[in-house]
Structure formats: C-alpha cells, structure tokens
Amino acid sequence: xxxxRRLFRNRHGRARWLALITWLYVxxxxxxxxxxxxxxxxxxxxxxxxxxxxxxxxxxDPTSSVWHDDSLHSALWNTLRLAGLCMVIATPxxxxxxxxxxxxxxxLSRGANTLMxxxxxxxxxxFGVALFIVFTQVYxxxxxGLTTQLLGHVTFTMSFxxxxxxxxxxAIGSQFEExxxxxxxxxxxxxxxxxxxxxxxxxxxxxxxxxxxxVDDFVISSFLSTGASTETVPIKIxxxxxxxxxxxxxxxxxxxxxxxxxxxxxxxLVMRRMRAHGDTSxxxxxxxx
Amino acid sequence: xxxxxAVQIDPTGGRPPRTTAWAGFALPGVGxxxxxxxxxxxxVMAVAFGxxxxxxxxxxxxxxxxxxxxxxxxxxxxxxxxxDLGKVFVRTFAFVFLALAGCIAIGYPVAYFVARKxxxxxxxxxxxxxxxxxxxxLMRMLAWTNLLQQDGYVxxxxxxxxxxxxxxxxxxxxxxTVVIGLVYGYVPFFILPLYAALERIDGRLIExxxxxxxxxxxxxxxxxxxxxxxxxxxxxxxxxLPMFGDYYTNSYLTSGSPRTEMVGNQIEFFxxxxxxxxxxxSLVLVLMVFLFALMVxxxxxxxxxxxxxxR
Amino acid sequence: MRTSRRQFLARxxxxxxxxxxxxxxxxxxxxxxxxxxxxxxxxxxxxLEPEKGPLRxxxxxxxxxxxxxxxxxxxxxxxxEISTIDTDTEAVAKLASGALKVDVHHSMSSTSIxxxxxxxxxxxxxxxxxxxxxxxxxxxxxxxxxxGAVYSVPYTFFGTGIGYRAxxxxxxxxxxxxxxxxxxxxxxxxxxxxxDDEREAFTMAMLRAGVTDINTLDQAIIDQxxxxxxxxxxxxxxKVNIEGYKDIPEGTTTIAHTWSADLIAGAASxxxxxxxxxxxxxxxxxxxxxxxxxxxxxxxxxxxxxxxAHLYIDYLLDNAxxxxxxxxxxxxxxxxKLDADFVIGAGYVPENLRSxxxxxxxxxNGLKFKALGPEGDAQYEAAWSKFTAGG
Numbered sequence: 001x002x003x004x005r006r007l008f009r010n011r012h013g014r015a016r017w018l019a020l021i022t023w024l025y026v027x028x029x030x031x032x033x034x035x036x037x038x039x040x041x042x043x044x045x046x047x048x049x050x051x052x053x054x055x056x057x058x059x060x061d062p063t064s065s066v067w068h069d070d071s072l073h074s075a076l077w078n079t080l081r082l083a084g085l086c087m088v089i090a091t092p093x094x095x096x097x098x099x100x101x102x103x104x105x106x107x108l109s110r111g112a113n114t115l116m117x118x119x120x121x122x123x124x125x126x127f128g129v130a131l132f133i134v135f136t137q138v139y140x141x142x143x144x145g146l147t148t149q150l151l152g153h154v155t156f157t158m159s160f161x162x163x164x165x166x167x168x169x170x171a172i173g174s175q176f177e178e179x180x181x182x183x184x185x186x187x188x189x190x191x192x193x194x195x196x197x198x199x200x201x202x203x204x205x206x207x208x209x210x211x212x213x214x215v216d217d218f219v220i221s222s223f224l225s226t227g228a229s230t231e232t233v234p235i236k237i238x239x240x241x242x243x244x245x246x247x248x249x250x251x252x253x254x255x256x257x258x259x260x261x262x263x264x265x266x267x268x269l270v271m272r273r274m275r276a277h278g279d280t281s282x283x284x285x286x287x288x289x
Numbered sequence: 290x291x292x293x294x295a296v297q298i299d300p301t302g303g304r305p306p307r308t309t310a311w312a313g314f315a316l317p318g319v320g321x322x323x324x325x326x327x328x329x330x331x332x333v334m335a336v337a338f339g340x341x342x343x344x345x346x347x348x349x350x351x352x353x354x355x356x357x358x359x360x361x362x363x364x365x366x367x368x369x370x371x372x373d374l375g376k377v378f379v380r381t382f383a384f385v386f387l388a389l390a391g392c393i394a395i396g397y398p399v400a401y402f403v404a405r406k407x408x409x410x411x412x413x414x415x416x417x418x419x420x421x422x423x424x425x426x427l428m429r430m431l432a433w434t435n436l437l438q439q440d441g442y443v444x445x446x447x448x449x450x451x452x453x454x455x456x457x458x459x460x461x462x463x464x465x466t467v468v469i470g471l472v473y474g475y476v477p478f479f480i481l482p483l484y485a486a487l488e489r490i491d492g493r494l495i496e497x498x499x500x501x502x503x504x505x506x507x508x509x510x511x512x513x514x515x516x517x518x519x520x521x522x523x524x525x526x527x528x529x530l531p532m533f534g535d536y537y538t539n540s541y542l543t544s545g546s547p548r549t550e551m552v553g554n555q556i557e558f559f560x561x562x563x564x565x566x567x568x569x570x571s572l573v574l575v576l577m578v579f580l581f582a583l584m585v586x587x588x589x590x591x592x593x594x595x596x597x598x599x600r
Numbered sequence: 601m602r603t604s605r606r607q608f609l610a611r612x613x614x615x616x617x618x619x620x621x622x623x624x625x626x627x628x629x630x631x632x633x634x635x636x637x638x639x640x641x642x643x644x645x646x647x648l649e650p651e652k653g654p655l656r657x658x659x660x661x662x663x664x665x666x667x668x669x670x671x672x673x674x675x676x677x678x679x680x681e682i683s684t685i686d687t688d689t690e691a692v693a694k695l696a697s698g699a700l701k702v703d704v705h706h707s708m709s710s711t712s713i714x715x716x717x718x719x720x721x722x723x724x725x726x727x728x729x730x731x732x733x734x735x736x737x738x739x740x741x742x743x744x745x746x747x748g749a750v751y752s753v754p755y756t757f758f759g760t761g762i763g764y765r766a767x768x769x770x771x772x773x774x775x776x777x778x779x780x781x782x783x784x785x786x787x788x789x790x791x792x793x794x795x796d797d798e799r800e801a802f803t804m805a806m807l808r809a810g811v812t813d814i815n816t817l818d819q820a821i822i823d824q825x826x827x828x829x830x831x832x833x834x835x836x837x838x839k840v841n842i843e844g845y846k847d848i849p850e851g852t853t854t855i856a857h858t859w860s861a862d863l864i865a866g867a868a869s870x871x872x873x874x875x876x877x878x879x880x881x882x883x884x885x886x887x888x889x890x891x892x893x894x895x896x897x898x899x900x901x902x903x904x905x906x907x908x909a910h911l912y913i914d915y916l917l918d919n920a921x922x923x924x925x926x927x928x929x930x931x932x933x934x935x936x937k938l939d940a941d942f943v944i945g946a947g948y949v950p951e952n953l954r955s956x957x958x959x960x961x962x963x964x965n966g967l968k969f970k971a972l973g974p975e976g977d978a979q980y981e982a983a984w985s986k987f988t989a990g991g
Contacts, residue, residue: 018402025399029477033424035442036432045872048438081425093318100315100600109312110592112319117591119326121527122577129560129573130329133336136697137350138328144345144699153561155325158318170598185472187310215455216425218537226700227658227683237427239661250435253428262421343974345696345719346689373986380990439852460852463791463835545796545840547833547988555985561685563981564974 031066037257040250047247057251064248072236072252079232079256082221083145083214086153090210093154094161095203099191100164119159127156128223135224145230152220157213161206168202200274206268215260337362337570346564361567362574369575374555378579381551384468384539385532389525391472392479393565397521400480401513404487413466418484421477434460434474436540462546466540474538479528484521487513518592526587533580605756629817639718640901642674643726644910651905653678655912658685658695665915665928672915678908688712695721695900703903707755707895708743711799711971722898724750729910735935740894744970753913756861757894759958759966760899761884763858763866765950774883779808779936781883783828785836785855790971792836794829794857797986799969800891801840804857805829805888812936814891814969825861833990840988845930846870848880848935858955860884864949865930877950884937884955884968892966894934914991923948932957 013190043054059067101113131152180190218234225231233256240249299334335350338357342349351357368374436443437459444456459466474522536553543549559569613909661684686693688709695702715811718724740754774781785792794801803814805825829838849870867877884890899909905978920934939959943949
C-alpha cells in the first residue's frame with residue numbers, strides 16, 4: 001500500500017480532511033459576525049477596519065449612538081415588541097392547530113394540512129406583496145405598522161410551530177393520553193395534564209423559533225412599515241447602506257444578537273430542566289421534517 | 290418509553306380516537322391562514338388582473354373573476370418569454386443554481402462529517418451550526434460587506450496571501466459577490482436538514498458494505514450517497530425556494546447594479562416605485578408558477594413523510 | 601386518493617368563488633377615510649385656534665433638521681411625528697389607500713402634485729395663517745404644477761448635474777465634456793453612478809443627445825435614451841443609486857449623476873476627517889438645459905390638525921429657521937434671501953461649489969419635469985425596467 005492510499009483507507013485520515021473543512025466552514029460562517037461586533041466597538045467612523053475600542057456607538061455618542069439615536073432604539077424596541085407579541089400569538093395557535101390536525105381525520109384535514117405547509121414553501125416576497133396589497137385594499141381599517149406587521153409575522157411563523165409540534169406529537173405517541181383516559185381523565189384533562197407538559201420542550205423550541213424568525217424578518221416588515229417609527233432592526237441595517245452609516249448599525253445588530261443569544265441560552269436551560277425523554281434527532285426531525 | 294403497569298389491548302391500534310371535535314382545535318389556525326394567507330394571495334390575483342386608478346396610480350383590484358383583465362399579464366409574459374425580463378429570470382435561475390452548487394459543495398461535506406464522523410465534538414459542532422439561525426440574516430450580510438470594503442479584511446488577507454496584488458472592488462456589482470453572498474446567507478438553512486437526513490441513514494447498511502469488501506470510497510458512492518439523495522433534494526428545495534424571491538441580498542451587496550438584478554428586484558420596483566402595480570402583481574404570479582413544481586414536490590414529500598411517521 | 605384530490609380541488613374552487621363574492625363585503629367594512637377622489641376647493645376657515653397635535657408629517661428620510669423640528673415643538677408646545685417614505689410613488693400610494701394619516705406632506709414632487717390635487721388628497725391653503733409667505737422666491741408664485749400656488753408652498757429646489765471628485769478628474773475636463781464625462785469614464789470603471797430615477801436617467805441621455813423636450817412621449821427618443829443608458833452598464837459598470845451625497849465624499853464613487861444639493865450635504869457632513877472640501881466638484885449644463893426641480897409642502901385634505909399644519913409650513917418659511925434647516929439638510933430652501941452670495945458668505949457652501957446653488961436665471965429658464973399621464977409613465981417605467989434588468 002502506498003502512503004497515499006493509506007491516507008484514504010485510514011478512516012481516521014479521511015475524517016481529518018472532512019474535519020478540516022467543517023471547522024473552516026464554522027470559522028467562515030461565524031468570524032465575520034465577530035468582526036462586525038468588533039467594529040461596533042470602534043472609536044471612529046470606520047466600518048471596515050479596527051480602531052481603538054470604545055463604547056461610543058452604544059451609548060457614548062450623543063446623537064448617533066444606539067442609546068441616543070431615537071430611530072435606532074425605536075427600531076430595537078419595535079423588533080422586540082413585534083417578536084414578543086408574535087411568540088405569544090403564533091405559538092398557541094400553532095400548538096392547537098398541530099394537535100387538531102394530527103387527530104382530525106378526513107379529507108378536509110388533509111386540505112388544512114396542505115394549507116398549513118404552503119407558507120413554508122412560499123418565498124417571502126410573495127408574502128410581502130400579498131400582505132401589502134391586502135392591507136391596503138381589503139382590510140383597510142387596520143392601523144398600519146405594528147399591527148399589520150404582527151399579523152404578517154404570525155401568519156408566516158405559525159406553520160413552523162405546527163411542524164415542530166407535530167413532529168413531537170408523533171414521537172410521543174398516544175399511549176400516555178390513553179393511559180390517562182383509562183384512569184378516568186376526560187379528554188381535555190388528559191390533554192392539559194398529560195400531553196401539554198410532555199410537549200413542553202417542543203413548545204419552548206417553537207417559541208424560540210418564532211422569536212428568531214420574527215426578529216430576523218425583513219421582507220414582510222419592510223413592505224408593511226409606514227415610516228421611521230415602524231421600522232425594525234433588519235430594515236435599519238438594510239437602509240443603513242444608504243444613510244451615512246456608522247458603526248452604530250453594528251452596535252444595534254450586536255445588541256439584537258445579544259438579546260437573541262440570551263433568549264436561546266435561557267430557553268435551553270429551561271428545556272433541559274423540562275425534558276424527560278427524547279433525543280436530538282427526534283426533536284430535530286420535528287424542526288426539519 | 291415504558292408503558293404503565295396495566296396492559297390493555299387497544300382496538301384502534303394505538304391511534305387517537307376519530308373525532309371531529311379535534312377539528313375545533315385546528316379551526317382558529319385554519320381561519321387565520323385563510324384570512325391572512327389565502328385572501329392575500331387572491332388579492333394579488335385581483336390586483337394583477339385589475340386596473341389602476343389613472344389619477345392616483347393606486348391599484349383597483351377586480352374581485353370578480355369574470356371581470357378579470359389579462360392584458361397586463363399578457364404584455365408581461367411577452368417580456369418574459371423572449372424579452373428583457375426573460376434575461377432577469379435566466380439570471381435569477383443561474384444565481385440560484387450556482388449558489389445551490391456552492392451550498393452543496395460546502396454543506397454536504399460538513400453535514401456528512403457532523404452526522405457520521407464527529408462523535409466527540411458533535412454537540413458542539415451542532416450548536417455552532419445552529420448558531421447562524423439565531424444571528425440575523427442582515428447582520429451576517431452587514432458583516433460580510435464590512436469585510437468586502439475596499440480597505441476591508443478580505444482584500445488585506447488576499448493581498449497578504451499574495452493571491453491579488455491590488456485591492457479589488459468587491460462591491461461594484463459583479464455576480465461573484467452576489468453568488469458568494471447567497472451561499473453565505475443560505476448555507477446554514479441547507480446544512481441542517483441535510484444533517485438530519487444523513488444522521489438517519491442506518492449505519493448497518495454502511496457496515497454491511499464495508500464488510501463485503503468495498504473500500505470506504507466505494508461504500509460512500511454506492512450506499513451512502515444514494516441513501517442521502519432524498520435528504521439532499523429536500524434540503525436543496527427548502528434552500529432555493531426562498532432564494533428565488535430574494536432581492537435584498539444582491540441590492541445590499543452591490544448598491545444597485547443592473548448586472549445583478551433578480552426577479553425580486555423587478556417585483557419590488559413595479560410595486561413600490563412605479564405606477565403599474567398590476568404588472569408587479571402579475572410578476573409575482575409568474576414567479577409562483579415557475580416555482581410551482583418545486584413547491585408541489587416539497588409538499589408531497591413532506592406530507593408523505595408525515596403520513597409514514599404517523600402510521 | 602384521486603377522489604380526495606378532486607374533491608379537495610372542487611372545494612377550493614367553491615371557496616374561491618365564495619371569497620370572490622365576499623371580498624367586496626370586506627371592502628365595505630374598511631375605512632372610509634381614504635380620498636373620495638374629487639378635488640377639494642374649500643380651505644379651512646380663518647382665525648381658528650391651533651390644535652393640540654400631535655402634528656403628523658410625511659417626509660423623505662433625513663430631509664429636515666431634527667433641531668428645527670424640536671424648536672417647533674417647543675414653540676407651540678406640541679409633539680411632531682415624522683413618517684418617512686422612500687419614493688414619491690410610495691407616498692401617493694400610502695396616502696391614497698389611507699394607510700398613512702398625516703397632516704403635512706413635507707416633500708411633494710412637482711410631477712405628482714397635480715395628481716394629489718385632482719385626487720382630492722390635499723387641500724387649498726389658507727394664506728391668512730402665513731406671515732412669511734413673502735420670503736419665498738418670486739419664481740414660485742405661480743408654478744406650472746399649482747397655478748396660483750393655491751395648494752402648495754415650495755420647500756427646497758435643486759438641479760441635476762454631475763458631481764465628481766476634483767482630485768481625480770480635472771474640472772476643466774468635466775466642463776469640456778459635459779454629459780459625455782459619464783460615458784467616457786472608463787478609467788473609473790466601477791466608480792460611476794447614476795440616479796435611481798427613470799425620468800432623471802433618461803433625461804440625462806436625452807440632453808446628451810441634444811433633445812431638450814424632456815417630457816417627450818416619442819417612443820423613438822425614449823428607446824434611444826434607453827440604448828444610451830444601457831451602454832453604461834458595460835462601459836463603466838454603472839451603479840444606480842441616490843447615494844452620491846456620501847459616496848463622492850467617501851471616495852467610493854468618482855463620477856455621479858446627482859443633485860446639486862448632494863454636494864453641499866456631502867461637503868458639510870460626509871467628508872472623512874482631514875479632507876478638504878476642494879476635492880468635490882459639481883457641473884451642470886447651461887440654464888436652458890439645466891433641469892431644476894423642487895419639492896413642495898402641502899396640507900392633507902383629511903388632516904386632523906390643519907391649523908397646526910399651516911403654522912408648521914409658515915415656520916419653515918422663516919429665514920432664520922430655513923437657514924438652520926439648510927445647514928443640516930444641504931438642500932436649498934426656496935427663499936429669496938438665501939442666494940448664492942449669502943450661503944457662501946455664511947460659510948454653508950464652499951466657493952468651489954458655487955455651481956450647486958441654482959441662480960434666478962436657472963430657475964426661470966431651466967427645464968422642468970412635467971407629469972406624463974398614465975401612458976407616459978408606463979413608457980418610461982417599461983424602459984427603466986428594461987435597463988435595470990441588465991439591458
């Protein structure tokens with residue numbers, strides 16, 4: 001055997017190349033974000049190179065920092081408000097729909113299931129256009145901005161909740177509820193006292209996915225925004241390419257990143273506490289089908 | 290999952306009772322989707338086949354299908370098939386498939402490694418792979434444009450590595466920047482479903498191949514790769530469907546170059562910057578028709594998987 | 601399986617018909633505040649008290665000095681809310697549909713005022729609330745878009761020309777080549793931009809070809825202009841945006857088809873530290889071929905605070921306030937006092953950018969964009985869509 005063939009024959013050897021590619025990918029994927037965070041700590045206006053570190057763009061600068069610039073922290077507030085409300089509305093709707101779809105037999109149910117899946121495969125621009133048209137032509141009484149953006153976000157994220165919960169429902173199976181009913185519980189008691197707690201981790205996962213999706217949404221928020229007071233962080237970052245942009249944008253994005261990461265860490269701690277059964281692939285397959 | 294002490298034979302075979310009371314659970318969601326998804330899509334059709342107020346240039350949707358006016362759609366289709374808009378569609382398809390190729394080239398090895406090889410560091414790698422989901426897409430693009438500035442780090446590193454002599458203007462509207470941007474943005478969405486599919490491949494089939502004397506490479510080509518094709522297709526479809534409607538990646542990275550214009554940009558122009566919203570709405574419908582086959586494919590495989598897992 | 605699919609489709613079709621019938625019902629439930637569609641002819645009454653606010657304004661981004669707005673808030677004890685829009689078309693669409701309810705339109709473009717008037721979206725102004733009307737340049741007393749200046753008051757005015765880096769290309773060369781500067785800029789490939797506006801871009805090509813009727817509907821001329829602009833894609837890797845005001849000072853663009861005020865704003869706010877304003881230059885064609893345009897202010901027909909709206913407009917016509925606004929925005933207010941000598945003398949505009957201040961001759965003799973009507977707009981938009989599609 002030549003040494004080259006040994007490299008390929010050797011399981012360890014082949015994995016070495018793949019490992020290298022993987023770690024290179026991880027670095028390529030995450031390093032730019034770290035650089036962007038570092039740039040947010042620049043003392044000057046440069047958005048491309050490192051300068052002396054300072055918190056100028058977070059709270060130091062009296063006009064342009066995230067703390068002082070009205071438009072920037074109103075964008076932050078809008079984004080968080082929108083995501084929070086979206087979580088609270090989309091998750092219950094989605095959980096109920098998942099439970100209902102799984103147990104509802106018949107052709108209408110299959111139709112409803114298809115209807116639920118279509119938003120996942122629809123490009124966002126179609127959503128944005130359709131919602132923009134419907135809110136200006138049909139549902140014209142609704143206040144623009146937050147309300148319409150919220151309605152759009154919930155529509156967009158509900159399907160993700162349903163898919164996650166359904167995956168988990170399939171993995172759980174029906175025997176626990178059946179056992180509870182055998183022991184005398186009514187259907188709804190079984191649901192409330194047995195199934196819902198078991199769905200806990202999946203519900204939490206859905207909350208996080210809805211939060212992250214809503215925070216990240218650009219197209220729908222942009223089409224439905226009515227001006228500076230209803231802009232979200234992604235819109236601000238996008239239009240920052242136009243207005244004289246400073247590292248304050250990086251600071252804004254970093255703050256958003258920190259909030260999201262904190263939420264994820266919190267959620268995973270809660271989920272670890274809650275999770276009694278289950279392995280990665282079951283919940284993962286629930287997310288990715 | 291252990292059962293409780295009492296053993297009872299379940300005549301329904303373990304499935305939940307057939308009762309349409311459960312339908313009530315699903316109705317709020319269904320109602321919501323009808324109100325905020327079905328009706329809006331219908332509204333797009335009504336605008337596409339409607340007219341425009343001549344003074345204020347606002348769309349006047351035609352709600353009754355019998356009153357639909359197809360002239361805007363017809364002139365749009367003329368432009369798409371054999372006109373200038375055809376070029377935009379071709380370019381969009383080209384960008385998307387180039388980006389998909391990039392995603393596969395990068396994502397398949399990574400997904401394969403994490404799914405089948407990385408026993409010790411899998412948890413950590415998974416966390417790192419999931420991390421981009423929690424980082425805003427536009428922040429990742431922002432980060433990327435920071436690096437691509439004339440005096441940014443990409444140019445500095447490339448020059449230090451002596452791959453280039455002079456700083457190159459990456460943001461001047463060339464297609465490689467856009468394609469790389471699309472790959473960078475969408476590859477996390479490609480890797481995770483692929484990982485899930487690769488992880489589910491039964492390891493015993495691969496072992497069997499090795500036991501029968503095939504080399505690692507042949508086992509991969511003849512066993513693993515074919516088994517991963519459904520997962521690869523699903524991951525590809527779920528990645529390229531949103532990419533087709535993307536308009537912000539290229540305009541963010543090139544500040545307005547006609548050479549990288551995609552269908553999404555044209556839709557945005559007609560709907561927000563022109564007096565012909567019906568053309569914009571028609572273009573949305575044309576895009577959806579183009580994507581219809583992909584959407585149906587994904588829906589069918591998903592529903593089949595759902596039914597199989599619930600049986 | 602087959603039956604279920606057919607039934608599903610049949611049921612969806614039924615649903616579709618029901619929806620089709622049901623939508624008009626939904627429509628009827630919508631708000632009636634949107635424009636009724638006929639011209640308003642009655643201004644508000646005289647001598648009314650100002651309302652409590654908040655005063656709602658619609659404007660482009662960064663188009664009014666926030667300090668000026670804050671001063672107004674303090675003066676009248678009211679809050680001011682500004683909604684920003686990106687394009688004029690977007691503004692009209694949102695106002696017409698009722699998605700936006702505002703009191704003051706801060707920057708109506710001269711080509712759409714006619715539509716706003718005809719569509720009944722803006723109301724005639726009551727001059728008794730204005731004390732500073734006399735400050736306005738006489739040229740705007742009877743503008744073509746609003747005879748008698750009944751519905752509008754000019755806000756800013758500006759011309760379209762070529763902004764460039766005087767340290768990279770000789771001003772004399774730009775003078776000599778005129779519009780050809782853009783087409784000859786192959787040495788600056790990738791650093792050339794034109795305005796993201798179909799009228800402006802094609803007008804530039806028309807003027808270069810010697811056509812002075814910039815409102816023509818002659819398809820042959822439009823096609824030729826389109827062909828000329830398309831050349832730029834391969835010649836100079838042209839970019840299409842309205843960011844000249846920061847790209848030229850920052851150096852990422854060397855030659856930009858842009859507005860006169862962009863250079864003023866750029867000189868004031870976007871030059872990197874240590875760079876002198878001498879690096880900036882602006883060229884425009886002689887008066888007879890100079891496109892001079894202006895934005896105007898008006899009061900919406902369904903304004904909830906019309907008196908406050910009038911007072912706000914009057915406030916911006918005050919010379920001192922306009923000067924303060926100009927120092928931040930860079931776009932010249934249409935006031936007689938703020939002419940070239942004044943603004944240069946006061947240091948707002950460097951001497952080498954004198955050409956950025958349109959003179960009275962420019963306003964009088966210059967070319968104006970007129971409204972084109974739906975077919976005309978469609979022609980230009982179709983051409984623009986062809987250009988942005990990559991030629």
